[in-house]
Amino acid sequence: MDRIKLDYSKVLSFVGEEEITVQREKATKALKDLEDGTCKGSDFLGWLDLPVHITDDELNRISACANKLREQTDVVVIVGIGGSYLGAKAVIEAMSGSFDAYSGTKVVFAGNNVSEDYLYELQAFLKDKKFGICVISKSGTTTEPAVAFRLLKDQLIEQEGVAVARERIVAITDEKKGALRTMSDREGYETFVIPDNVGGRYSVLTPVGLLPVAIAGFDVRALVKGAVDMRAYSKGNGAELSATYAAVRNALYEKGYVIEITVNFNPKLHYVAEWWKQLYGESEGKENKGIFPASVDFTTDLHSMGQYIQEGRRNLFETVLSIDKTKYSLQVPCDAHDLDKLNYLAGKCVDEVNKMAELGTQLAHVDGGVPNIRVIIPELTEYYLGQLFYFYELACGISGGILGVNTFDQPGVEAYKNNMFMLLGKPGYEKK
Numbered sequence: 034m035d036r037i038k039l040d041y042s043k044v045l046s047f048v049g050e051e052e053i054t055v056q057r058e059k060a061t062k063a064l065k066d067l068e069d070g071t072c073k074g075s076d077f078l079g080w081l082d083l084p085v086h087i088t089d090d091e092l093n094r095i096s097a098c099a100n101k102l103r104e105q106t107d108v109v110v111i112v113g114i115g116g117s118y119l120g121a122k123a124v125i126e127a128m129s130g131s132f133d134a135y136s137g138t139k140v141v142f143a144g145n146n147v148s149e150d151y152l153y154e155l156q157a158f159l160k161d162k163k164f165g166i167c168v169i170s171k172s173g174t175t176t177e178p179a180v181a182f183r184l185l186k187d188q189l190i191e192q193e194g195v196a197v198a199r200e201r202i203v204a205i206t207d208e209k210k211g212a213l214r215t216m217s218d219r220e221g222y223e224t225f226v227i228p229d230n231v232g233g234r235y236s237v238l239t240p241v242g243l244l245p246v247a248i249a250g251f252d253v254r255a256l257v258k259g260a261v262d263m264r265a266y267s268k269g270n271g272a273e274l275s276a277t278y279a280a281v282r283n284a285l286y287e288k289g290y291v292i293e294i295t296v297n298f299n300p301k302l303h304y305v306a307e308w309w310k311q312l313y314g315e316s317e318g319k320e321n322k323g324i325f326p327a328s329v330d331f332t333t334d335l336h337s338m339g340q341y342i343q344e345g346r347r348n349l350f351e352t353v354l355s356i357d358k359t360k361y362s363l364q365v366p367c368d369a370h371d372l373d374k375l376n377y378l379a380g381k382c383v384d385e386v387n388k389m390a391e392l393g394t395q396l397a398h399v400d401g402g403v404p405n406i407r408v409i410i411p412e413l414t415e416y417y418l419g420q421l422f423y424f425y426e427l428a429c430g431i432s433g434g435i436l437g438v439n440t441f442d443q444p445g446v447e448a449y450k451n452n453m454f455m456l457l458g459k460p461g462y463e464k465k
């Protein structure tokens with residue numbers, strides 16, 4: 034098997050190797066602190082060896098549950114927000130056919146917003162369908178998924194009766210605590226556990242990510258294998274890969290490049306970037322520090338955000354997720370009249386056009402003052418997504434260490450919740 038690669042040659046006109054070396058030394062220390070369990074937030078390092086510890090029994094149980102739901106239902110609603118949905122959404126979007134939604138998809142998402150219209154339309158869509166619910170919440174108390182679950186559970190009971198509803202609900206939550214755990218135990222739902230020492234944004238390789246991906250019919254074993262291989266690689270010289278990415282982005286940060294834009298040239302990676310944004314945003318954005326993680330889909334956004342990136346404030350850098358090989362092959366046809374003047378492309382693969390757009394964009398943006406990193410992914414498969422997740426997770430742990438923050442907490446997320454609870458009159462929040 035091949036491996037994910039990193040190319041940072043296009044940052045070297047913005048930061049010198051010596052500046053990167055300074056950050057590399059910090060990265061080495063941060064990596065050691067992670068491996069030794071001496072970093073800040075060390076209670077949440079379960080993700081480090083998580084892929085290696087996933088047993089065959091666990092994967093079998095996940096597959097069995099997924100198969101049961103696939104047999105019993107036409108559609109399964111994955112209810113969750115943040116780390117309790119983005120990893121699964123990223124894999125499912127990356128692996129699904131672009132038009133699967135129009136031919137009847139097995140998996141839809143809810144509980145990642147509190148839009149009344151969204152929930153109404155979802156309920157209308159599910160009316161008279163055989164559906165199941167996979168409800169995911171580590172804390173078991175998050176408002177968005179709780180509201181969606183309450184509505185969907187009632188609908189399922191109304192459509193199928195209590196006994197069938199019980200069979201079609203699966204919960205993924207804490208082993209012992211939280212409202213979802215209490216409810217699941219009382220109702221007798223099948224449950225899977227999110228380990229205590231794995232934070233939500235690091236949970237894609239737990240049942241949180243694996244069960245929805247299996248329900249959607251994708252290869253969770255290959256996903257795990259990719260992460261296992263990346264973990265093994267990172268035990269030796271391979272840690273360089275994550276450490277280098279962490280060092281380079283921190284060298285850029287020190288020079289005022291405070292925004293990192295993750296770029297794709299394949300819309301299937303849109304949610305990989307969303308997953309990455311939560312991972313890095315919640316991990317590093319604290320104590321008035323941290324790189325702001327943003328993302329764009331190219332070439333689409335070259336026709337909107339491209340102008341800013343080329344000529345706006347020079348405080349941003351790009352990390353391009355570059356996929357080496359396409360899944361399918363399609364050539365630009367020749368046209369007898371050539372009115373659109375495209376015959377110069379006739380016979381070329383569409384991906385060749387895309388790759389030249391990628392290279393042309395990179396050169397233009399570097400010329401325009403935007404440092405450019407490339408993460409090269411051999412192919413868009415579950416296996417390489419597993420590698421990519423682990424690569425990014427480890428790099429995030431290292432990068433947070435370089436920055437000096439606690440990478441694994443997210444105290445700032447509570448502020449909006451407290452206000453919302455107070456405004457809604459939740460008991461106990463009146464005085465706030």
Ligand SMILES: O=P(O)(O)OC[C@H]1O[C@H](O)[C@H](O)[C@@H](O)[C@@H]1O
Pocket residue numbers: 114115116117169170171172173174175178233234315443446
């Ligand atoms: O899984 P849950 O406990 O429902 O949490 C879901 C998400 O919401 C929280 O507010 C946190 O900011 C996220 O880190 C978390 O992934």
